[in-house]
Amino acid sequence: xxIELDFPAVLAEWPLLLTGVAWTVGLTAVAxxxxxxxxxxFAWARASGPTWMxxxxxxxxxxxxxxxxxxxxxFIFFGLPAAxxxxxxxxxxxxxxxINLSAYATEIIRAGIAATPPGQIEAAQSLAMGRMQIFTxxxxxxxxxxxxxxxxxxxIIVMLGSAVCGQISVPELSxxxxxxxxxxxxxxxxxxxxxxxxxxxxILLRRLLNWAxxxxxxGR
Amino acid sequence: xxxxxLWDIVRNLLLAARWTxxxxxxxxxxxxxxxxxxxxxRLARGGIARRFVAGYVQLFQGTPLxxxxxxxxxxxxxxxxxxxxxxxxxxxxxxxxxxxxxxxxRGCVEAVPKGQWEASGSLALSFRExxxxxxxxxxxxxxxxxxxGFLVQxxxxxxxxxxxxxxxxxxxxSMISNATFQPFVVYSCLALMYFALCFPISLCxxxxxxxxxxxxxx
Numbered sequence: 001x002x003i004e005l006d007f008p009a010v011l012a013e014w015p016l017l018l019t020g021v022a023w024t025v026g027l028t029a030v031a032x033x034x035x036x037x038x039x040x041x042f043a044w045a046r047a048s049g050p051t052w053m054x055x056x057x058x059x060x061x062x063x064x065x066x067x068x069x070x071x072x073x074x075f076i077f078f079g080l081p082a083a084x085x086x087x088x089x090x091x092x093x094x095x096x097x098x099i100n101l102s103a104y105a106t107e108i109i110r111a112g113i114a115a116t117p118p119g120q121i122e123a124a125q126s127l128a129m130g131r132m133q134i135f136t137x138x139x140x141x142x143x144x145x146x147x148x149x150x151x152x153x154x155x156i157i158v159m160l161g162s163a164v165c166g167q168i169s170v171p172e173l174s175x176x177x178x179x180x181x182x183x184x185x186x187x188x189x190x191x192x193x194x195x196x197x198x199x200x201x202x203i204l205l206r207r208l209l210n211w212a213x214x215x216x217x218x219g220r
Numbered sequence: 221x222x223x224x225x226l227w228d229i230v231r232n233l234l235l236a237a238r239w240t241x242x243x244x245x246x247x248x249x250x251x252x253x254x255x256x257x258x259x260x261x262r263l264a265r266g267g268i269a270r271r272f273v274a275g276y277v278q279l280f281q282g283t284p285l286x287x288x289x290x291x292x293x294x295x296x297x298x299x300x301x302x303x304x305x306x307x308x309x310x311x312x313x314x315x316x317x318x319x320x321x322x323x324x325x326r327g328c329v330e331a332v333p334k335g336q337w338e339a340s341g342s343l344a345l346s347f348r349e350x351x352x353x354x355x356x357x358x359x360x361x362x363x364x365x366x367x368x369g370f371l372v373q374x375x376x377x378x379x380x381x382x383x384x385x386x387x388x389x390x391x392x393x394s395m396i397s398n399a400t401f402q403p404f405v406v407y408s409c410l411a412l413m414y415f416a417l418c419f420p421i422s423l424c425x426x427x428x429x430x431x432x433x434x435x436x437x438x
Contacts, residue, residue: 003298066372066418067411068379071390078397079407156282163284167383174286188294195287202282 010189013180020176021197027090027172028159028205031097035158036151038098039105044135046106047113057106064103070164072096077168093165093172101158108150112143145218152209156202163198173197224400226409233406233413236392240417243378243388246310248371251317258322263329264347273322280319286380288312293384309381317374324370328363329355365429372418372425379414389413 011017042061045053064072076099077092087095116139124138144151166175177194181187262273280288292312296303332355340354382391393410397403 062419062422063411063415066376066422067414068376068390070379070382071393071407071411071414074390074394075407075411078394078403080404082402082404160282160284163286164380164383174284177287177290188291188298191287191290191294195283195291198284198287199279199282 005189006184006186007189007193009184009186010180010193013176013183016176016180017173017193017197019171020173020194021201023170023172023175024159024162024198024201027093027097027162027165027170028155030094031101031158031162032155034094034098035101035105038102039109040140042102042106043109043113046110048131048135061103061106064100065107069096069100069161070167072100073164073168089165089168089170092168093162093170096165097158097162100161101154104154104158105151108147108154109143111150112145112147113139115146116143141218145214148209148213148218152206152213155209156205159205160198160202224396224402226405229396229400229402229406229409232396233389233392233409236387236389237413237417239386239388240375240378243306243309243313243381243386244371244375247313247317247378248374250310250314251321251374254314254318255321255325258318259325259329260351262322262326263351277319277323280316281323285312285316285377286383288316289380289384305381305384305386308384309378309386313374313377313381316377317370320370320373321367324366325359325363328359328366331362332358361432364432365425368421368428369425372421375418375421376414 042057046057046061049057073092073096076096077087077089080087080092120138121134124134129137162172163174165172166178169175173194177190181190184190258273258276261269289309289312292315293303293305293308296308296311336354336358337350340350345353378388379390381388382394385391387395389410393406397406400406
């Protein structure tokens, strides 16, 4: 038995693949920025907010972390319209990714905040810094630095998870692969090409985050 | 038109949940076996084996599980073997789990102090005996909590098998939603069911973590 693989047929559709990559990167970038901001806010709420806030954020984090991303996405895209909220596939994908990442980010950043030595906060208080100032200047930067490797891993997981968004016809990379395969019936080759592209994206993203984290978020 | 009650929806989802549980167990047990073999390979042989396992882990952790499922689905068919979504999903999820588990366990083995290897080596224990009597008993204690935690990820991962047509919870959910025209209710129930499956495991992992790590805490 011979297996014939035809990669040129897939690579000939490079404009589709490129569009797919652009969407995957774009979705990930937007989700990462909003997700991180929300993660910091929620982590603050969970660490030092009022009790009801802790409860709400805690429930949110547990609900999201214990359900699959695809179910969250389907709930937002297929379930919410029945409740009167209509969304385009792209908006639904962004919202699902932001919700997903923010829940994990909350938990990760909270761990970093919890590791702050109490002496640092006392020192900041003795310098008459306000609560907000202490959080943004003393507690947060080293906390982010400590948990950045875990955060990098989580952002990559979200990027890879975005492959599911093709299921609601967001034109990202896995959707491009499906489209190519429906054009030339080269299912296996199209999937291989997309998979390897994801691998390259994951490696590049890790490098980018390792570079950007210390420079943009927690100065060295 | 047939009217569907909430109980109809929940009952059908519960029936489908059996397949989610079955697929999770197969993937977890299969992944443990393959993962352990990879771990031993990595510990026993130098250079090439180490690089092979590292590459394997990078490959599965750096690509989407959805793509791995597609590859298994199309790939096995390409070999001329008539495959079902059930087999493809089981194969893909087993390999996926093995990559993560071998990586988790590698960390646990590395956390065992180096002196333990040296001491057991100086007692003339063979590599096998070192693993069996000295290293693995200590590493496995460290490994229990993160391994249970990973089980949650496996259960959630099985939801993607719906995409290649395996009828588990998520696939059943979309089918029921299409039949009942009540997507909001169906997907809410679906999410709650996953939560009911995963949350106890998460709690269990947290409790174990606290219990077993007691000695290591300052």
